[in-house]
Amino acid sequence: MVSRVKQLVVYALSPLLLLSFVGQMAHAEDAHRSGWSLLNMPRGVTGVSNDIYDLHMVVVWICVWISVVVYGVMFYSMFAHRKSKGAKASNFHESTTVELLWTIVPVLILIWVAFPSTKVLIDLYDTSEADIDIKVTGYQWKWQYEYLGEGVEFMSELTTSESAIYNLEPKTEFYLSEVNEPLVLPVGKKVRFLLTAKDVIHSWWVPDLGVKRDAVPGFINETWAKIDEPGIYRGFCAELCGKGHAFMPIVVNAVSEEEYKVWLADKKEAAAAIREMAKQTFTLEELMVKGEEAYNRSCAGCHAGNGEGIPGAFPALKGSAIALGSVANHLDVVVNGVGGTAMQAFGAQLSEVDLAAIITYERNAWGNDVGDMVQPIDVLKFKQGQ
């Protein structure tokens, strides 16, 4: 008798345990999103992300109810039909009615799921009538944002230091999800993203926006978001893109429309100032200082801080024919990249000042004592001369 009661308790509990578990998942969204309470998909701050969340929960609950039935029957058999309890095996082994039933019922459930899924998908694909167009370009291992028609573009790169990554200094709150310059977007506006990449495939994912779309080199993908609430939303690159895959986060700063306008005007001014700077002439020392900094930011990932590259994967610059050869060729390699290899075209990624500084640095660092230098104006002329 006691064992009978125990059995019943177990039967009663098994679906309840499952339900409470999923129920917790459903409510976890309200909790602070960190640590142990990170259980479920965020609701997010766009219409699409909310629709996706609702759809996700519908399917979760369908799965829960099916599993209650399926696991329920299974656990019942496991407890009730044991040989040790004297259970005698029946011999039934087919029933067309039952087979038809459990073929047709799942089909009906699937059709039920297909309707809302189709609706959300059609909405997600509707990139028409956007207020703002942003071109997002994936690089190994950073993102470039271009506000189309505004003349504003910038690189957004991880700011977490190597020493934090290698545990030489403490990790701060936004470890690996902080960047030098976030993508600033206004709330309440339909923003269309045009995604591409310069080297390998990347994927731009911000969970709170309900946006994930691959950035494919040579092709342009489209998606969109209309953010409802101001705030900072963080995301990651979702397609394996090499050794820096985990180190190219996305930060979106959603602000009111007024703030956005002020920010955009400031950016336009700053862009003009940088173009102005390209006309100045620098000394070798100035270029070497700037060059070292820019080289470590943009080149050291492959060619290493000491210019020795990574044997078998990336060539050394120390003593290389390109760094010691003609300036024109060196400019060509850095500005236009080398087709068919991992060497990117940096012409559009970096300012003329940075390009000039990097080339000068490469020609004069690590014992590469060529002695000449490249001025920003030379880079500009080279680009225009093409």
Added chain:
Amino acid sequence: MAHGPAKGIGRWLFATNHKDIGTMYLWFSFSMFLLGGAFAMIIRAELFAPGMQLIKPEFFNQMTTMHGLIMVFGAIMPSFVGLANWMIPLQIGAPDMALPRMNNLSFWILPFGFALLASTLFMEGGAPNFGWTFYAPLSTTYAPDTVNFFIFGVHIIGASSIMGSINIIATVLNLRAPGMTMMKLPLFVWTWLITAFLLVAVMPVLAGAVTMMLMDINFGTSFFDAAGGGDPVLFQHIFWFFGHPEVYIIILPAFGVISEIIPTFSRKPLFGYSSMVYATSAIAFLSFIVWAHHMFTTGMPIAGELYFMYATMLIAVPTGVKVFNWITTMFKGSLTFETPMLFAIAVVILFTFGGFTGLMLAVAPADIQYHDSYFVVGHFHYVMVAGAVFSMSGAIYYWLPKWSGKMYDETMGKVQFWVAFVGFNIAFIPQHFLGLAGMPRRYADYALQFSDWNMVSSIGAFMYGAAQLMFLYNVVRTIVAGKPTSEEKTWEGAQGLEWTLPTPAPFHTFSTPPEVK
């Protein structure tokens, strides 16, 4: 000599006996399983805490890539070929495989294929680092030079699989005992027959994909390079046209194993035999027309997204039929819970869970959030590990007494099962949470909010890893010092021709075909 095995190393080098070749396949795949497992331990150790502690990100990528390649091509696939070699002739009453010399060749090129692949670990540039799905252009223009070894390795492994499959098809279609009609075949033979056709169909596609890579890298073509008129996404279409059937290649023989074990320990015939055969065929057919559900974020036209979503959801129907049939087989049976049955029940529970997350992933708009996150990693380990690897463990415990004439220690078997079961769930349940919360897969390091569940996942993974060493111990101890058994039917409820043979199964069996009524 005509009736026994040859002496010395020659027995193995020139083996044409299906049992010897099966044994070699099983030991080879298990050693690959330990190697791939060691890579997984390195991955989980690095991910135990945020920050890079043990290895560099470039080596981490080599580990994830090699773990996937070794487990899929080196551990799971050859292990089921080994099982097929042992069991198909015994189950259909054949004296051996139809093509014994090709059988020898298909096994013996495997170690060379994997030696090529693994040797890259010691070369300049390192092992493949572009993921087991090796998407171009990361695997072409941006790959280390060692990629050519990987390509040649894949060619060899593919050739081995194709030969193994041809052998299985030829054996099942031609060497069945009199009276063993197709609709009397044990389910394991049926699932392998269908799997073999899948392999013959898609392995050449994989070979085509790596050959196109080879051309792009070395001969100036631009199949996957937009600058030359190609398309990186084309690679993904070709890869998944192979890759999706591939996951059924892995899981269908496992379904076959479960369909053998559950009736035995339920002491009741399999429910819905013919519907099982039809469901397996339906799954195999569907597997060819759903590949782009791995590519919902690549920017396919919406018509493509909708089609692939609907087609993918349909897979739930035949898969559901199989699960319902297993459970109905248990219903009103007379159940006992020896180690093989524990593994089989775990497969039904955990694979069904993986099926549920699979259904979630099929819903294209929701997949926008799940895609390439740890949710996917959790999902496919539930189907690959809890589906295929658990089945394989169950199969070994189930048939080892018949093979070796020795009985494993039931207590040790059960302990190993529970350590594996608990460890597995601790390792992979949290990965679903991590993915839903926004952690992408193939990340060498992660933001701080993901720390807690990653630590739990790592602890579970170490536990699951330890369970495999226990498994090795159990198997070796059984063979060396297990209790001898000569019962023809190891299991009271077992049905099938293999249980009519003496135990241990003699070197040559069914030299005169049995009569099947």
